[in-house]
Amino acid sequence: MTRARHALLAGVAALSLGLSCNAARAEAPTFAEAMAAVEAGQAARAVAIFATLAQAGDAAAQLNLAVLTAQGRGLPQNDLDAAYWAWRARLGGLPAAVAPSDHLLARLAPEAATVLAQRLAADLDILAEEGAPLAFLALARLELQLAPLPDTARAYGAAAVAAALGVAGAEALRDALAQGLDGPARLAAQAQATARFADWCDGRAIPECGVAPAPEEADASPDTPAADPEAAQAQAS
Structure with a gap:
């Protein structure tokens, strides 16, 4: 690794690992444990904790995992995996991940960058189908920022x-992308988005899909005597 590259990566590490100092992290003891492990030189333990949080969608943990993976601390150095987690954090909306993800992407050969984009798209599709609305916005960002030939209509649909x-921020991106589509292309993209929205909402009784959750039926207590229909009728008369 050249001196310049090492210095830049060290700066990335300082930036991402410094995220743990935010007050928002106070309620996440597992994240704090990971940071304590880093400071204690227990990189493997830190990687294990960050990996668990990263898989659950924690963008800050994803970025920290990317840095440790890029440095080869706690696990073998792997540029592709490091770039993957940095881009997951970036696509999840973490501003601090922009510079590291660009830097790590630049370290990949074109073929590896294509593999990265395909891996991200596949995983985000799975997350979306499993019920994560934010994954749709991440897919739109992925199309615009990492696809070899960005498809505006595809990004607009997502x-x-x-x-x-x-999803916060999605409306502004949608409207901005609409400006780059002519009438027929926009209508086609809207039809595809409508179909995907319907598929996603099928079987999901949630407010986002316009369906209020069904109220839970109260179970009759076995100690409560059943109402006597004749007595109830006599009382009503």
Whole structure:
């Protein structure tokens, strides 16, 4: 590794690991434990904790995992995995991940960058189908920021679904992308988004899909005597 590259990566580490100092992390003891492990030189333990949090969608943990993976601390150095987690954090909306993800992407050969984009798209599709609305916005960002030939209509469709599900920031992106589509292309993208939204909502009784959750039926207590229909009728008369 060249001196310049090492210095830049060290700066990335300082930036991402410094995220743990935010007050928002106070209620996440497992994240604090990971940071304590880093400071104690227990990189493998830190990686294990960050990996668990990263898989659950914690963007700060994803970025920290990317840094440790890029440095080869706690696990073998792996540029592709490091770039993957940095981009997951970036696509999840973490501003601090932009510079590290760009830097790590630049370290990949074109073929590896294609593999990265495909891996991200596949995993985000799975997350979306499993019920994560934010994944649709991440898919739109992925299309615009990492696809070799960005498809504006595809990005618009993903952003439109995210906006319909109330994901913060999706509406603004959708409207901006709409400006780059002519009438027929926009209508086609809207039709695809409508179909995907319907598929996603099928079987999901949640407010985002316009369906209020069914109220839970109260179980009759076995100690409560059943009402006597004749007595009730006599009382009513």
